[in-house]
C-alpha cells in the first residue's frame with residue numbers, strides 16, 4: 001500500500017535520516033505499526049543520502065565520502081529489515097494537531113491519520129544573506145555535497161568555499177579527494193581549531209578521534225596546496241553571475257576571481273512543521289536558532305507530536321540516532337506496547353550516550369558560532385529570496401513603526417514565497433532586534449501557514465473532492481474555522 005492509498009497508521013515518522021531510521025526500526029521491532037515518509041527517493045537523510053546506491057556501485061563514492069558516511073549503511077539495512085513501511089518521494093505538507101498528515105506523492109495529495117507522529121525532518125543550512133548571495137554561481141556548501149552524494153556531480157570549474165562549521169572542511173576534503181578544482185577555503189570563524197581544542201581538553205576527553213579527524217582534513221588540504229585563509233567581511237562581485245569574492249584577512253584585502261562560490265554558516269533545525277503547529281519554541285542563544293521545546297523523549301507541546309534528531313536542536317548524526325530511539329520508546333509506551341518502566345529502563349543507555357555527545361557539541365557550537373563578519377545586512381542585501389525583499393525595505397518599515405515579524409511579513413511579503421520563510425525567518429528577527437535594540441528571543445516567529453511544502457492547487461482540489469465527507473482537508477493549528485478548506 002502506498003501513501004496515497006493508506007488512510008491510517010499508528011505511528012507516522014517524517015524524515016529518513018539517522019533519527020527517523022533509528023526511530024522507525026525500534027518502533028517496528030516493538031510491534032508498533034510504523035510508516036516512514038521522506039521526500040527523497042531513498043532512506044539516509046542529509047548525512048547518509050543515497051547510501052545504498054553509492055555502496056552498491058561501490059568504489060566510486062564511499063571512499064570519497066569517507067568511513068563516517070559508509071557507517072550509515074548499517075542503519076538503513078536495519079530499517080529495511082524492521083518491517084516498518086517506507087514511503088519515498090512523499091513530501092509532507094501538513095501535520096495537524098489531530099494527527100492528520102498531508103502528503104504529496106506522484107502528483108497526488110492524500111491524508112493519513114496517525115495516532116502518533118515523530119518529526120525527524122533534520123537540519124538545513126543556515127542562510128547566509130550577504131550582498132551578492134543570490135547571484136547565479138553562489139550556492140551552499142551543503143548543496144555541493146548533496147549533488148555529490150545524490151548524483152556523483154563534482155564541480156567542473158574552480159570553486160571557493162567560504163564560511164564556518166565542520167561541514168566546510170569536510171566538504172572541502174571530500175571535493176579535494178574527488179579531484180574537484182578547489183581554489184581556496186576561507187574560514188570565517190573566529191579562532192583556531194587546534195588552540196580551542198587545547199583549551200577545552202578537560203571536556204573533550206574521549207573525543208580525540210573526532211578532533212584528529214577535523215585536523216586531518218585541514219592538514220590534507222594544506223598538503224594538496226589548497227589555499228586556506230582566515231577571513232571575514234566577504235564581498236561578492238558580479239553583475240549577472242558571481243565573478244569574484246573578496247574578504248579581509250590578516251589586515252589586508254584578498255580578492256579571488258571565481259565563477260563558483262559556496263557559502264556555509266552551519267546548520268539550523270528544520271522546524272517548519274512544529275512552527276506551523278504552533279508548538280512552543282525557544283531561541284537557542286548558542287546555536288542562534290529557534291528550536292521546539294521538548295521533554296527528554298522529544299515530546300513537543302502538541303500532544304500527538306514528538307521531534308527527534310537535528311530538528312529538535314543541532315546535535316549531529318550520532319545523537320540523532322539516540323534521539324530517534326528515545327522518541328520511538330515513548331511512542332511505543334503511549335501506544336500501549338511497553339510499560340512506563342520498560343520505556344525508562346531501555347532509555348537509560350541512549351540518555352547516557354546523548355549526554356556524552358552534548359559535551360562535544362558544546363565545543364563545536366562555541367568555535368563555530370556564526371561570526372558577525374558574515375552577518376552584515378547592508379541595505380541592498382536581499383533577505384527574502386522568493387519575494388526579493390531587501391534589508392533596506394525592511395529597515396524602512398521598521399523605521400515607520402513596524403515592530404513585529406508578522407506585521408513586517410504582511411506588509412512587505414517577506415516570508416510569503418514558495419519556501420514559506422525557510423530562507424528569511426531567522427534574518428528578519430535579527431534585523432528587527434538589531435534595529436529596535438531588542439532581544440531577538442522576544443521577536444517571535446512567523447505565523448507559518450500550511451502547506452509547508454509547495455502543493456499544486458489541482459492536487460488540493462482533487463483531495464477536497466475525495467475527502468469531502470471526512471472533515472476539513474487543511475487543519476489550521478490555531479483552530480480558526482474561517483481558515484479551514
Ligand SMILES: Cc1cc2nc3c(=O)[nH]c(=O)nc-3n(C[C@H](O)[C@H](O)[C@H](O)COP(=O)(O)OP(=O)(O)OC[C@H]3O[C@@H](n4cnc5c(N)ncnc54)[C@H](O)[C@@H]3O)c2cc1C
Nearest residue numbers: 015017018019039045046047092121122142309310316317
Ligand atoms: C546539506 C547538509 C549536509 C550535511 N552533511 C553532513 C555530513 O556529511 N556529515 C555529517 O556528520 N553531518 C552532515 N549534516 C548534518 C546532519 O544532517 C545531521 O547532523 C544529521 O543528519 C541529522 O540527522 P536527522 O535524522 O535529524 O536529519 P536528516 O539527516 O537531515 O534527515 C531529515 C530527512 O527529513 C526529510 N524531510 C524533511 N522535511 C520533510 C518533509 N516536509 N516531507 C518529507 N520529508 C522531509 C529530508 O528529506 C531528510 O531525508 C548535513 C546537514 C545538511 C543540512
